Amino acid sequence: MSAVSGTEEILATDNLSAYYGPRKAVGNVSMAFRRKAVTALIGPSGCGKTTLLRCFNRIHELSFDARVEGRVLLESQDIYAGDVDPMAIRRRIGMVFQRPNPFPTLSIMDNTMAYGGRGLNSRQRIETAERALHAAALWDEVKDKLRSSPLRLSGGQQQRLCIARAVAAEPEVLLMDEPTASLDPIATAVIEELMSSLAEKFTIVAVTHNMQQAARVSDVTAFMLADETGTGRLIEVDDTAKLFTKPSDRRTEDYITGRFG
Amino acid sequence: MALGCAALAAGALLIILGYVVVQGIGAVNWTFLTQLPHPVGVPGGGVGNGILGSLIIIGIATAMAIPIGLLTGIYLALFGRGPVPEALRFLSDVLSGVPSIAIGLFAYAVLVAPFKHFSAFSASFAFMMLMLPLLVRTSEQAIRSVPQTVREGALALGMSNFRATVRIVIPTAMPAIITALLLAIARVTGETAPLLFTAFGSQFWETNPSNPMAELSLQVFTYAISPYPSWQAQAWGGALVLIVAVFVLSLGARLMLSRAMRGLNR
Numbered sequence: 001m002s003a004v005s006g007t008e009e010i011l012a013t014d015n016l017s018a019y020y021g022p023r024k025a026v027g028n029v030s031m032a033f034r035r036k037a038v039t040a041l042i043g044p045s046g047c048g049k050t051t052l053l054r055c056f057n058r059i060h061e062l063s064f065d066a067r068v069e070g071r072v073l074l075e076s077q078d079i080y081a082g083d084v085d086p087m088a089i090r091r092r093i094g095m096v097f098q099r100p101n102p103f104p105t106l107s108i109m110d111n112t113m114a115y116g117g118r119g120l121n122s123r124q125r126i127e128t129a130e131r132a133l134h135a136a137a138l139w140d141e142v143k144d145k146l147r148s149s150p151l152r153l154s155g156g157q158q159q160r161l162c163i164a165r166a167v168a169a170e171p172e173v174l175l176m177d178e179p180t181a182s183l184d185p186i187a188t189a190v191i192e193e194l195m196s197s198l199a200e201k202f203t204i205v206a207v208t209h210n211m212q213q214a215a216r217v218s219d220v221t222a223f224m225l226a227d228e229t230g231t232g233r234l235i236e237v238d239d240t241a242k243l244f245t246k247p248s249d250r251r252t253e254d255y256i257t258g259r260f261g
Numbered sequence: 262m263a264l265g266c267a268a269l270a271a272g273a274l275l276i277i278l279g280y281v282v283v284q285g286i287g288a289v290n291w292t293f294l295t296q297l298p299h300p301v302g303v304p305g306g307g308v309g310n311g312i313l314g315s316l317i318i319i320g321i322a323t324a325m326a327i328p329i330g331l332l333t334g335i336y337l338a339l340f341g342r343g344p345v346p347e348a349l350r351f352l353s354d355v356l357s358g359v360p361s362i363a364i365g366l367f368a369y370a371v372l373v374a375p376f377k378h379f380s381a382f383s384a385s386f387a388f389m390m391l392m393l394p395l396l397v398r399t400s401e402q403a404i405r406s407v408p409q410t411v412r413e414g415a416l417a418l419g420m421s422n423f424r425a426t427v428r429i430v431i432p433t434a435m436p437a438i439i440t441a442l443l444l445a446i447a448r449v450t451g452e453t454a455p456l457l458f459t460a461f462g463s464q465f466w467e468t469n470p471s472n473p474m475a476e477l478s479l480q481v482f483t484y485a486i487s488p489y490p491s492w493q494a495q496a497w498g499g500a501l502v503l504i505v506a507v508f509v510l511s512l513g514a515r516l517m518l519s520r521a522m523r524g525l526n527r
Contacts, residue, residue, distance in 0.1 A: 057417060059413055059416065059417055062413065062416065087419045087420070087421055088419070089419075090416065090417055090418065090419040091418070091419035094417065094418070095414075095417040097410050097413065097414060097417075098410075099410060101408070101410040101411050101413075101414040102414075103411060103414070103415070103429050103433070104411070104433050105429075105432035105433055105435070106429075114415070114418055114420075114429075115418040115419060115420075116418075116419075116420075162414070165414075165418065166417075166418070169418060169419065
C-alpha cells in the first residue's frame with residue numbers, strides 16, 4: 001500500500017470487514033483516502049466495492065442483518081465508536097447513489113435543501129441552494145423552475161440534483177456509488193467533469209465498474225476482488241496513473257488488461 | 262378463452278349497470294336527492310335524509326379508521342418483523358374475511374344492546390371495523406413500495422429515521438394511501454347488512470350520531486322489499502345513486518394511483 005500518509009489522509013479504514021448475516025462481503029480492508037482527491041474503487045461485480053463504500057457513512061448497517069467489524073477513521077475519529085451519532089457522520093460524509101433518487105414530493109429547491117439548513121434565514125437558504133446547484137452544474141437548467149417537481153428533469157439532471165443535495169450540506173467527504181451507471185454517455189461526461197471540479201473542495205470516493213472512467217476522473221485507484229469464498233478483498237491501491245500502467249499485483253494487471261471481469 | 266371470460270364479466274357488469282340506470286333514472290331528480298321520504302300513497306318524497314345519514318356515518322367511520330389504520334400500517338411497514346407485527350397482520354387478514362353482518366352483530370352487542378338504543382355511531386363503529394383491515398394492509402404496502410433508495414437518500418443526508426419517514430417516505434406513499442382510503446370508503450358505501458341492527462333507519466333529518474339514523478343503502482333495502490310500486494321505484498333510484506357514488510370513488514382512486522405510479526417509476 002502506498003500513495004497516502006500522515007495529515008494528507010482524511011478517511012481511513014482499519015481492518016474493516018462487512019457482513020450480511022453470516023456472509024462476509026468485505027474482508028479486512030485497511031486503506032486511507034487522500035484529502036481533496038478522487039479515489040476510485042474498481043473491481044468486477046460482486047467484489048464488495050459498493051458494500052465497502054456504504055460502510056463509510058454507516059448506511060451499510062441499515063440493511064437487514066448487516067454489521068461491520070473493524071474501524072473507519074474520519075479525521076482520526078472512529079465513526080463506529082459507541083458514542084458516535086451516525087446522523088452526525090452522515091452530515092459530514094455525503095452520498096450519491098447509483099440511480100438518481102430525488103425526493104418525488106419535494107420541489108427542486110426543497111430537494112437541494114433537504115439536509116435541513118438549520119439556522120439559515122430564507123435568503124441564506126436560497127443562496128446556499130444556488131451555490132449547491134452551481135457546484136452541481138445544474139443552476140442554469142433549473143433556475144427558472146426551482147418550485148417544480150424534480151421528476152420532470154432528465155436522468156442526468158436528476159443525478160446532478162442529487163449531487164447538489166449532497167454538497168449543499170457541505171460534507172467533508174462525498175461518496176459516489178456508480179453515479180453514472182444509469183446515465184447515457186453525454187450525461188456521464190457531464191458528471192465526470194463535475195467530479196473533477198468537486199474534488200477542489202471535497203474528498204471524493206467513487207465506486208465504478210468502468211475502468212476508463214476510473215482512469216479519467218480519479219487520482220488514486222483501489223482494485224478489489226472477491227476471493228474464493230466470495231469475500232471482497234482489497235488487492236492494490238495506488239496512484240491511478242501507476243496502477244493502470246505498472247500495477248504491482250498480477251491480478252490487477254489481469255483485470256485492467258481485460259483478461260477477466 | 263381468457264378473453265371470452267373477460268367479456269362475460271364485463272358484459273355482466275354492463276347489464277347490471279344498464280338495468281339499474283334504466284330502472285332508476287326516472288326516480289332520480291332534485292326532489293329525490295333533497296327531500297324526506299313521504300308516507301306510502303303520498304307522491305314525491307326522497308332519500309335526502311339517507312344521503313345525509315350515509316355521509317355522517319361514513320364520515321365518522323373514516324375519521325376513526327384513518328388514524329388507527331394508517332398508524333398501524335406505518336408501524337407494520339417500518340417495524341415489520343417479529344411476532345407482534347405478524348400477529349397484527351394475521352388479525353387484520355382474519356378481520357377482512359369476517360362477514361359484514363357478523364361485524365354488525367358485534368357492533369350491536371357492544372354499542373346497541375348495552376344502551377338499549379340503536380345509534381348511527383354503532384354503525385360507524387361497524388364500518389370502521391370493515392375499513393381497518395383494508396387500510397392497514399394497503400398503507401403498509403404503499404409505504405413498503407417507496408423505493409429503498411429514496412429512504413436511504415434521506416438517511417444519507419443525516420436525517421433521523423423519524424424525519425426521513427415523516428418528511429420523505431410517507432409523502433411519497435401518500436397518493437397510494439389516499440387510493441386505499443377511497444377504496445375503503447367505496448367498500449363501506451355499498452354495505453347494508455351491518456346497518457340493519459345498528460343505524461336502524463329513520464324517517465327524519467337526524468344528525469345526532471347517538472340516535473338511529475337513515476342511511477341510503479338501508480333505505481334501498483327497506484323500499485325494495487316493500488310491496489308498493491312507488492317505493493320500489495325509489496329503491497332503484499337509491500341504488501343508482503349508490504352506484505354512482507361508488508363509481509366516482511373508484512375513479513378517484515384510479516386517478517390517484519396513476520399519479521402515484523408516475524411519481525415512483527422515474
